[in-house]
Amino acid sequence: MNNLFEAIDFVENPKYEQIISDIAKQQFSIVEDFFTPEVILSLRQSLLEKYEADVFKKAAIGNKINETIVKSVRGDVILWIDENKPNVAESLFFNKINELVNYLNRTCFLGILQKEFHYAIYPPGTYYKRHIDTFQNDDRRKLSFVCYFNDEDWQPENGGELVLYLDANGKQTEKVIYPFPGRVVIFESQLIEHEVKPVNMERLSITGWLKTR
Numbered sequence: 279m280n281n282l283f284e285a286i287d288f289v290e291n292p293k294y295e296q297i298i299s300d301i302a303k304q305q306f307s308i309v310e311d312f313f314t315p316e317v318i319l320s321l322r323q324s325l326l327e328k329y330e331a332d333v334f335k336k337a338a339i340g341n342k343i344n345e346t347i348v349k350s351v352r353g354d355v356i357l358w359i360d361e362n363k364p365n366v367a368e369s370l371f372f373n374k375i376n377e378l379v380n381y382l383n384r385t386c387f388l389g390i391l392q393k394e395f396h397y398a399i400y401p402p403g404t405y406y407k408r409h410i411d412t413f414q415n416d417d418r419r420k421l422s423f424v425c426y427f428n429d430e431d432w433q434p435e436n437g438g439e440l441v442l443y444l445d446a447n448g449k450q451t452e453k454v455i456y457p458f459p460g461r462v463v464i465f466e467s468q469l470i471e472h473e474v475k476p477v478n479m480e481r482l483s484i485t486g487w488l489k490t491r
């Protein structure tokens with residue numbers, strides 16, 4: 279009965295299986311082809327249109343915090359994406375995200391019930407100091423998700439590397455990830471400290487969290 283149920287209803291997805299095994303093994307996963315090139319391009323366009331319309335806000339940390347402290351910790355500007363009022367690009371984005379969430383809930387029993395995503399732009403000279411993505415007294419964020427929308431010919435010299443600080447059996451290592459266009463990074467929000475190195479050129483991304491409630 280069980281086998282019959284699975285045979286009808288469940289198709290294994292190698293891409294998602296890879297993400298799951300990466301995270302189980304090393305607490306993060308890097309995926310180069312999570313979205314199609316067409317989706318990447320339309321999300322980049324959407325981000326740039328909204329930025330030109332000047333609707334981005336300076337990012338804050340936690341809930342209430344002194345503006346000068348904020349500036350010394352992170353310098354990006356963000357715009358939250360409303361899943362209930364998506365444009366075409368955003369609805370393609372959420373289709374993929376929801377496909378992943380359904381897969382994870384089904385295969386890993388993660389219990390992801392909520393999600394939140396924002397566009398982010400790091401102007402030249404900005405960065406995000408080493409941090410962890412969960413707030414005190416709030417452990418709902420389970421997985422952090424970042425996707426980059428930089429120009430096709432983004433160079434390592436442009437900076438803005440995402441650095442993950444890993445602790446593998448007591449051994450500290452740093453994983454340096456360049457924000458190449460289309461690249462997706464998924465990691466365990468509560469476990470991995472990370473930072474965004476200073477950028478020399480405008481750096482474009484969408485960041486979000488898959489949450490339990």
Ligand SMILES: O=C(O)CCC(=O)C(=O)O
Nearest residue numbers: 406411424440474483485
């Ligand atoms: O853009 C990135 O690579 C990471 C951003 C980040 O750490 C955050 O927004 O919490």
Ligand SMILES: [Fe+2]
Nearest residue numbers: 409410411472
């Ligand atoms: Fe972060």
